[in-house]
Amino acid sequence: MTRIMQLFLSGLMVVLLGACSGMPLRGTGDLGLVVERASGHVTLVNTSSREAYARIGGLGDLSHASVVYSRDARYAFIFGRDGGLTKVDLLEARIVKRIMQSGNAIGGSISQDGRIVVAQNYTPGGIKAFDAETLELLSEVPAEYAPGVFSKVVGLADVPGNKFAYALFDGGEIWVSDFSDPKRPVTKRYLAGMQPYDGLVTPDGRHYLAGLFGEDGIALLDLWQPEQGSRKILEKYGRGEEKLPVFKMPHLRGWSVAAGRAWLPAIGRHEVLIADAATWKETGRVAVKGQPVFVMASPDGRQIWVNFAFPDNGWVQVIDTLTGKVVQSLQPGKAVLHMEFTPRGEAVWLSARDDNRVVIYDTKAFRPLGSFGVEAPSGIFFTSRAARIGF
């Protein structure tokens, strides 16, 4: 057989094998999905071509839905408001498995080793752990903070050691559940403060922060030294002044830490608070357009993008972390609900709910790079989250 013939035949075999599996081989590093909150759909997207490539329906009530990824970044676990938990294959663009795990849920997380998916629930208040492969229920931890009294759970995040940290809105506590034995979780409790509304884990997995709604301050738990208990940082940041009304709760996640500092939404003040991420002392604050909802650092930590609660949700502001000043005030669309940076941060995708559009911005030139139509988009989730703790 000639050399050319050999090459031809092996090429043919590759093509035929590809045809057998029904799709070309590809990775998932530049994929993600956009939640369509009102229609129970997700739109699958490609951040290289900046396009949607598939749409999947039948996911129930997706208002406030959130998504985590398997560690191979192939499967998305979508937590719906109605308690639905759906596992979606990004490559085959199909639902692999779907269960109803509670009556009213508010997101979830995936363990450090990728084997356990945990949902956090409002009703009944608590968390539930599922096998990431099969979605079979492994165990649950009811948020019963006093005999017969259950709390809504917020701020669930995975932390090192196959543990999950979360906060009890009604109970005012931070709980850390250890799932080393997935069927027998062991939970430790720490006092947090009044009405924790969300939580985050720093990118190194060391600190858990719970933002407080009922008082000025943030509860901080050092997961390396949990026996010291939680303490308050940024206490009394409101200086006793009357709070402005909050028309939407802010959201916290590990993207808040950048350039050695934590950038956090104030509650009832049109400010972003800055704390030194080593001493946790306040180092400054930035006046912004409205009540911040997402205060999100670019992957390199140079920029902080901030969106706002109603009625300022048509605005997005960009803070330069070097100067601590607002350098851009943008109007990407109507009702900007969420933002997500591409893995290395050259672009940010924004969902403009009331424009039924996802808009993509260049983070250097602050100009739109493109957009596409999506029905009432809310959360945007890229697979780069798969490799991050606390997401």
Place this chain on the structure above:
Amino acid sequence: MSNSRLLSALTAVLLGCPAMPALAELPVARQKELVHLVRQDCGSCHGMTLRGGLGPALLPATLADKPAEGLVATIIGGRPGTPMPPWHRFLAEGEAQWIVDQLMAGFPE
């Protein structure tokens, strides 16, 4: 029944148009805005389907035993000690009343 509600009920009777919903003085375009506001923005705490979230459910069954006046006051003035903010900057009292009426009857899509 409060005087204003009595008056609007009386107005509806006097207008005598059976197809006209209660408090029909609210323009249809504004009604649409209010439905959007409730589903989308109130929905961020109460759920888009109003089955509850951080805030309580706002379904006819859950509101049935609550006096409408109190619900209107909560919308307009907020509820101190809870995350419920006052909406008076964005809603007139009659509009809050309209929202409460719709919630108690089953909120439009």
